[in-house]
Amino acid sequence: MKSYRLLILLIICACCVHTGHAQDDKKALTSANSFANRDSVDLIKDSARKTATAKRDSARKKFDPKKATLRSAILPGWGQAYNKQYWKIPIVYGIISIPTVLYFYNNSYYKKTKFAYEALYAYQNGGDTNLVKQIDKSIKNQDGSLLSINSYQSYRNAFRQGRDYAVLWFLLAWGLQVADATVFGHLNQFDVSSDLSMEITPTFSPVTRTPGLGLTLNLKPPTRKATVVVR
Numbered sequence: 001m002k003s004y005r006l007l008i009l010l011i012i013c014a015c016c017v018h019t020g021h022a023q024d025d026k027k028a029l030t031s032a033n034s035f036a037n038r039d040s041v042d043l044i045k046d047s048a049r050k051t052a053t054a055k056r057d058s059a060r061k062k063f064d065p066k067k068a069t070l071r072s073a074i075l076p077g078w079g080q081a082y083n084k085q086y087w088k089i090p091i092v093y094g095i096i097s098i099p100t101v102l103y104f105y106n107n108s109y110y111k112k113t114k115f116a117y118e119a120l121y122a123y124q125n126g127g128d129t130n131l132v133k134q135i136d137k138s139i140k141n142q143d144g145s146l147l148s149i150n151s152y153q154s155y156r157n158a159f160r161q162g163r164d165y166a167v168l169w170f171l172l173a174w175g176l177q178v179a180d181a182t183v184f185g186h187l188n189q190f191d192v193s194s195d196l197s198m199e200i201t202p203t204f205s206p207v208t209r210t211p212g213l214g215l216t217l218n219l220k221p222p223t224r225k226a227t228v229v230v231r
Helices: 004-063 065-074 076-082 086-126 149-185
Strands: 197-204 210-217
Touching: 004 086, 065 086, 076 086, 076 149, 086 149
Parallel strands: none
Antiparallel strands: 197 210
């Protein structure tokens, strides 16, 4: 009877030991699977990040600041169109059209007042009235009488100065649109995505219970090694 009891006790102990080993093996297998799943997820994330970075790099390579500068120097607005900033083209032509209109306006009246001054000067020194009759009506008084020679000389100088300033403003406007195309051509090369080397994230200190800002600087992307599970 005692031998049967001893045999039953040994069988129970053997079952307990086998169950313990089975649980340990199950825990080890679960841990290995979790590590493997974690590594596979990390590899997928790294692959997706590299693919996105490659796409951004290839998209940035399409924009060449030199081409944007050259095109805007040849034709106003061409550099902005190259940078995909089409909404700037009307602004560029609007800014350039102002000194252009002022140039033609001042140049037209400069020629008229210059001719009137020379005609009056020839009339006062030689008595020739042929040129006086050809003076434009837009630079005469309302009753059709002529202005004084000093007035025509003053108006001539003023319109000539306005014409020269219009040329200066035209060149300045042209240069500004070239500079705009160049600057934004360079800005297209910058990475503005969330995957940056430096990040500023909000933090909270549980000790002092105060919020703050955290600065993360990645000088080199970490390289992940494959995990080897030894059983």
